[in-house]
Amino acid sequence: MNAILSVANKEFHDGLRNRWVLSICIILSVLAIGLAYFGAAAAGKVGFTSLSSTIVSLASLAVFIIPLIALMLAYDGVVGEDENGTLLLLMTYPLSRWQLLLGKMVGQGAVMAFSTLVGFGSSAVMMGLFSDTDWQSLLSAYGVFILSAILLGWVFIAIAYVISASVSEKSKAAGIALICWFVFVLVFDLGLLGLLVGTQGNVDETLFPYLLLLNPTDIFRLVNISWFADQNLTGLMAIAQQTQFTTLSLFGSLLAWLLLPVSAAMVIFNRRGL
Amino acid sequence: MKIVELQQVEKVYQGVPALQPLDLELHQGEVLGLFGHNGAGKTTTIKLILGLIGATTGKVSVFGEDPTRSDARHLRRKLGFLQENVSFYDQLTGLEVLQYFARLKGVAKQTCPELLAQVGLGDASKRRVKTYSKGMRQRLGLAQALLGEPELLLLDEPTVGLDPIATQDFYHRIEQLKQQGCTVILCSHVLPGVEKYIDRALILGQGQLLAQGSLAELRQQANLPATFHLQGDALTLPEPLAARLQHSANGRQLAVPLAEKMAILQQLSGLAGLEDLDIQLPSLEDIYTYYIRTQCGPEAGQ
Structure with missing residues (x-):
């Protein structure tokens, strides 16, 4: 346990030192505050609009940016240490492989969680202070949003570690991470839409929403949309609305999506040669 | 232990x-x-x-x-x-x-x-x-x-x-x-x-x-010679040592098997015209090069 904490502590420290924490905080808070204030600009006015539309539009932006940040943060977690020579060195210390890997994930997970909390939390505070939304609904809505965003970040950190533990070069890890982001964030949804259009909507209606659970970014969107079910939805999310997943079951699926790559990364890292 | x-x-x-x-x-x-x-x-x-x-x-x-x-x-x-x-x-x-x-x-x-x-x-x-x-x-x-x-x-x-x-x-x-x-x-x-x-x-x-x-x-195993560096213009070596003498840029050198080192040293020290003498034992590097060269071929160890 102590070893895991030592590694995690060092990773978090590293994140502060190389300005990762600061830059993620700034990006997320600018995004969140900007959206909260200028979200209705298209409708010809500025100022805070309704809580639900703010969160839903925040979620649809966060779904792009959070996986990207998480992958960039963690893609060199294993392969970078290997190239530095520190992986070999660490393996001569009284520390097992899973402890090292878990420690690194916990540390970078903390970087992600802290930055998400500060970045999006700042927008919640702004909204609470300057709009007429009451604090209670604000906190619960932002609570669900921030928690799911953190989980989404963790899922992609774990995916980044699967990539990092499988390859032998940093540049390869970066390339695969980019493809991975592209697939989960863009291609998957297009594929599902293509499936719908191609079959002229002739797919099993009860089965189809469950296909969305195969993609953690879609689960993240569902979490936030299901919380504000009164929104007018377009695209894939409208389909899922018919099948009401509970928020809890969606969080459960995100957790499953976290455990899966974490265990895969462990197995792959254990087999990695030195 | x-x-x-x-x-x-x-x-x-x-x-x-x-x-x-x-x-x-x-x-x-x-x-x-x-x-x-x-x-x-x-x-x-x-x-x-x-x-x-x-x-x-x-x-x-x-x-x-x-x-x-x-x-x-x-x-x-x-x-x-x-x-x-x-x-x-x-x-x-x-x-x-x-x-x-x-x-x-x-x-x-x-x-x-x-x-x-x-x-x-x-x-x-x-x-x-x-x-x-x-x-x-x-x-x-x-x-x-x-x-x-x-x-x-x-x-x-x-x-x-x-x-x-x-x-x-x-x-x-x-x-x-x-x-x-x-x-x-x-x-x-x-x-x-x-x-x-x-x-x-x-x-x-x-x-x-x-x-x-x-x-x-x-x-001992490698049986590499010790090298004597000799100085002295008027120095002439008796046979059979003279035949083994090598001339190089930094003076005259004599390669001597380790076993004969002391005998030859005594012989040399009595010679007139010898101004200076340095003895170089085979270094680790020489031993290393010897083993690599003889057992892995001349290109190895470069």
């Missing part, structure tokens, strides 16, 4: 033999020099001893246990290792890096500043590693290897990038550790000046053991 024991240890990587059956015994307080060209099997041997890889056949035991077993992990506290080309974490300071490794090894953090001062990084301890030169990184690596007063120290190319003074300091430190009962394996292509500090040398070439023993034993 046997610290390291290798019995017929062999390592094959994907069908390619990296190390052919090797026997090695290392007792407490011994300093072993492990020499060989690139790819000779030095690093493989080190990794086997560290338990980072398992032997294909044969038995490795370190402190009496198999180092690859997970329950032997606690033994690593007694171990210090420095590998070639480690660059550490650029964003952290030297002190922070050392403290990180100290925590992982279960060594008190308070020893870190002192250790850094010992390796000559006292002034740079608060600077980030990215500003360090190659030599400074090497010193940081040494400090890391010395954490927690290890009982077995494995050093791969430890003096690369160190200036002569730092190299001297390093060897003195090895001497001190040896006196405290620490066992040391120094691994290298040939290190000039290392002869005085090693008890035994082991020369590897293309995964095979070429020679093993103390320096005196190796000298």
Whole structure:
């Protein structure tokens, strides 16, 4: 346990030192505050609009940016240490492989969680202070949003570690991470839409929403949309609305999506040669 | 007490033999020099001893246990290792890096500043590693290897990038550790000046053991001549020595088998016209080159 904490502590420290924490905080808070204030600009006015539309539009932006940040943060977690020579060195210390890997994930997970909390939390505070939304609904809505965003970040950190533990070069890890982001964030949804259009909507209606659970970014969107079910939805999310997943079951699926790559990364890292 | 024991240890990587059956015994307080060209099997041997890889056949035991077993992990506290080309974490300071490794090894953090001062990084301890030169990184690596007063120290190319003074300091430190009962394996292509500090040398070439023993034993086995450098314009040597005399840019040289060294020395010292005489014994480098050349072909070891 102590070893895991030592590694995690060092990773978090590293994140502060190389300005990762600061830059993620700034990006997320600018995004969140900007959206909260200028979200209705298209409708010809500025100022805070309704809580639900703010969160839903925040979620649809966060779904792009959070996986990207998480992958960039963690893609060199294993392969970078290997190239530095520190992986070999660490393996001569009284520390097992899973402890090292878990420690690194916990540390970078903390970087992600802290930055998400500060970045999006700042927008919640702004909204609470300057709009007429009451604090209670604000906190619960932002609570669900921030928690799911953190989980989404963790899922992609774990995916980044699967990539990092499988390859032998940093540049390869970066390339695969980019493809991975592209697939989960863009291609998957297009594929599902293509499936719908191609079959002229002739797919099993009860089965189809469950296909969305195969993609953690879609689960993240569902979490936030299901919380504000009164929104007018377009695209894939409208389909899922018919099948009401509970928020809890969606969080459960995100957790499953976290455990899966974490265990895969462990197995792959254990087999990695030195 | 046997610290390291290798019995017929062999390592094959994907069908390619990296190390052919090797026997090695290392007792407490011994300093072993492990020499060989690139790819000779030095690093493989080190990794086997560290338990980072398992032997294909044969038995490795370190402190009496198999180092690859997970329950032997606690033994690593007694171990210090420095590998070639480690660059550490650029964003952290030297002190922070050392403290990180100290925590992982279960060594008190308070020893870190002192250790850094010992390796000559006292002034740079608060600077980030990215500003360090190659030599400074090497010193940081040494400090890391010395954490927690290890009982077995494995050093791969430890003096690369160190200036002569730092190299001297390093060897003195090895001497001190040896006196405290620490066992040391120094691994290298040939290190000039290392002869005085090693008890035994082991020369590897293309995964095979070429020679093993103390320096005196190796000298005898290799049967390399001592070289006499002679000075004196009016010097004429009696037969049969005159025939063996070689002229080179830096004077006249005489290659003498070690067994005849004293007899010839007495003969020479009586000669008129001899102004100066230097005797050069075959160095570790000569012995190393001899073994590599004779057993791996003339191109090896370059």
